[in-house]
Amino acid sequence: MVVELPVYKIIMQKIKNYINGELIIPQAGKYLDNIEPATGEVYSLIPDSDESDLALAVIAAENAKSTWANTSTEQRAQVLCKLADLIDSHADRLALAEAIDNGKPVTLAKDVDIYRAAANIRFFAHAGTQFASESHAMEDVAINYTLRDPIGIVGCISPWNLPLYLFTWKIAPALAAGNVVIAKPSEVTPMTSYLFSQLCIEAGLPQGVLNILHGTGPNIGSPLVVHPKVKAISFTGGTATGAHITRATAGLFKKLSLELGGKNPTVVFADCDFEDTVTTVVRAAFANQGQICLCGSRIYIERSIYKRFKQAFVTRVAQIQIGDPLAKETQHGALVSKDHMKKVLSYIELAQNEGGIILTGGKQRQLTGRCEKGYFVEPTVIENLDNNCRTNQEEIFGPVCTIMPFDNDAQALALANGTQYGLAASIWTNDLKRAHRMAKNIEAGIVWINCWLLRDLRTPFGGVKSSGVRREGGLEALRFFTEPKNVCIKY
Ligand code: NAD
Numbered sequence: 001m002v003v004e005l006p007v008y009k010i011i012m013q014k015i016k017n018y019i020n021g022e023l024i025i026p027q028a029g030k031y032l033d034n035i036e037p038a039t040g041e042v043y044s045l046i047p048d049s050d051e052s053d054l055a056l057a058v059i060a061a062e063n064a065k066s067t068w069a070n071t072s073t074e075q076r077a078q079v080l081c082k083l084a085d086l087i088d089s090h091a092d093r094l095a096l097a098e099a100i101d102n103g104k105p106v107t108l109a110k111d112v113d114i115y116r117a118a119a120n121i122r123f124f125a126h127a128g129t130q131f132a133s134e135s136h137a138m139e140d141v142a143i144n145y146t147l148r149d150p151i152g153i154v155g156c157i158s159p160w161n162l163p164l165y166l167f168t169w170k171i172a173p174a175l176a177a178g179n180v181v182i183a184k185p186s187e188v189t190p191m192t193s194y195l196f197s198q199l200c201i202e203a204g205l206p207q208g209v210l211n212i213l214h215g216t217g218p219n220i221g222s223p224l225v226v227h228p229k230v231k232a233i234s235f236t237g238g239t240a241t242g243a244h245i246t247r248a249t250a251g252l253f254k255k256l257s258l259e260l261g262g263k264n265p266t267v268v269f270a271d272c273d274f275e276d277t278v279t280t281v282v283r284a285a286f287a288n289q290g291q292i293c294l295c296g297s298r299i300y301i302e303r304s305i306y307k308r309f310k311q312a313f314v315t316r317v318a319q320i321q322i323g324d325p326l327a328k329e330t331q332h333g334a335l336v337s338k339d340h341m342k343k344v345l346s347y348i349e350l351a352q353n354e355g356g357i358i359l360t361g362g363k364q365r366q367l368t369g370r371c372e373k374g375y376f377v378e379p380t381v382i383e384n385l386d387n388n389c390r391t392n393q394e395e396i397f398g399p400v401c402t403i404m405p406f407d408n409d410a411q412a413l414a415l416a417n418g419t420q421y422g423l424a425a426s427i428w429t430n431d432l433k434r435a436h437r438m439a440k441n442i443e444a445g446i447v448w449i450n451c452w453l454l455r456d457l458r459t460p461f462g463g464v465k466s467s468g469v470r471r472e473g474g475l476e477a478l479r480f481f482t483e484p485k486n487v488c489i490k491y
Pocket of ligand 1 (some may be wrong): 216467
C-alpha cells in the first residue's frame, strides 16, 4: 500500500533558504534540481546558494549572537523542546518527505530518522541545562574554575544518508550551548531541513539564531568553512571532503569536528547466539540500503560456523523486500542518486574482477509502475575476497557486504583492524573475556557487543583513523561547542 502524496510532490516547489527567521529565495536566483530517487524525476528546486547568501546569514547570526548567548539555558531549552514537539506532531509529514527525498522506506524514516531528530533536540535541550564546568582546588593555595562560553557563529554541514537526523544531531548541541548557527544540509536531500525551518518559525526560535543555506559543497560549503566569522565547523560526510575542509581551514584556527567515512567490521564468533546474530547482522549490513556510516560491510565469521552462517545469512538477505519507499511493507528502497547507484554498481563489478563470488543480489533492480526509473540495487553478499582488495578497503556506502572466514581471535582482530577506517565495529560472542579483549583492541570509536546501532545519546560518538576527528554526542558535543576559560583565584 502506497501512502498518499503530499502537496509539494504534486506542485513543483522551490525550496527557500532560512535566514534571519525568514524563508527567502537565493540572492542570485539560481536553483538546482531535486530528484526523487525512487522515480528519477525532478520534483522540487533547491537554492544554489553562494557567498551573497552566506553574507546575509552571517549578518543575521552576528546580530543574534549576544542575545542568544545571554538567554538562559532554561529558556533556550524551552524553545528547543517546542521544536522537538513540533517534529513529533509533524512526524508523518516529515517521514514522507524524507522517504521521497532520500529513497529510504517511509517506515524507517518515521521510526528512525524523524523519531531521532526530535530525540536529538530534546536531549540537547535538557543536556544544556545539566552542563556543568569543572573546578580544581590547589590545596590551600588557590582555586581554579572553568567557564564555558559559547563560541559564537558556528557552521554545521551534514550529509544525505540520515538527513534530518544528522542535521539536528549537530545543530541541537550548538544551539543548546548558546551558539548561533549557519547550517548547510546536503544538496542531495534538502527537503526535511526546509520543512524544519518552517517549524523553527512556528516554535518561535529567535531571528538569526539558526540560518539554513541550501546548495552545493563548492558554492556554499566551501565559503562557509573558511568564513572568518565562523569560528567552528562541525562536519559529517565523506573522508575526502573532511580532508579537503582540513586543508582549506589550515591556518585559520577554527575548531573542527569531523565525522567521516567507515568500513566497519562485524566479527561473528562460533559461540554467538546464532539466530539473533543473523537477524541483526543482516540489518547492520543493509539498513537504509547500506547507506549508514555505521553499517557493517565486512563480515568475518569463525570458520567452524562459516557455512551454516553463510547459508542462513544469504537466505535472509535474499528475502529483503525491495520496493517503492512509500509502500509501508518496503524494507529496501532506492539509493539516493543515480551517481551513487552507478558508484555502487561499479564496486560490484570491481569485486567480481577481484575474484569475488556473488552469493545473492549483484544487480540493479528494475521496478514497474511509479518506480520504473528508480535507483534500486539488490542487497548483495560477496565472498572469496582478500582483505586487502579494494572492495574490502574502500567505503562503498551501499547495499554490498563481503563475508570472510577466520580461524582465531588474533586473526579476527587483524582483519577487523586492517583498513584505514575506524568508525564502528560489532562483535558477536558469549565469551565475556573475549568480548572485552576484542573491544579494547579493536581500532574504532564505537564497539557494539551482541548488538548494533543501540544508541544512548549521552555516549561519545565518532571514529578514529580516517573516520574522524573528535567526538559528537552527550557532553562531548557541548564541550566542542563551547570555549573553556580557566579562572585561577589565589586564596
Ligand atoms: P560528502 O562529503 O560528499 O558531503 C557531505 C556534506 O558536505 C554535504 O552537505 C556537501 O554538500 C558538503 N560538502 C561537499 N564538499 C564540500 C566542501 N568542499 N566544503 C564544505 N562542504 C562540502 O558526503 P555525502 O556523500 O553527503 O555523505 C556520505 C558520507 O558521509 C559517507 O562517507 C559516510 O560514511 C559519511 N557519514 C559519516 C557519518 C559519521 O558519523 N561518521 C555519518 C553519516 C555519513
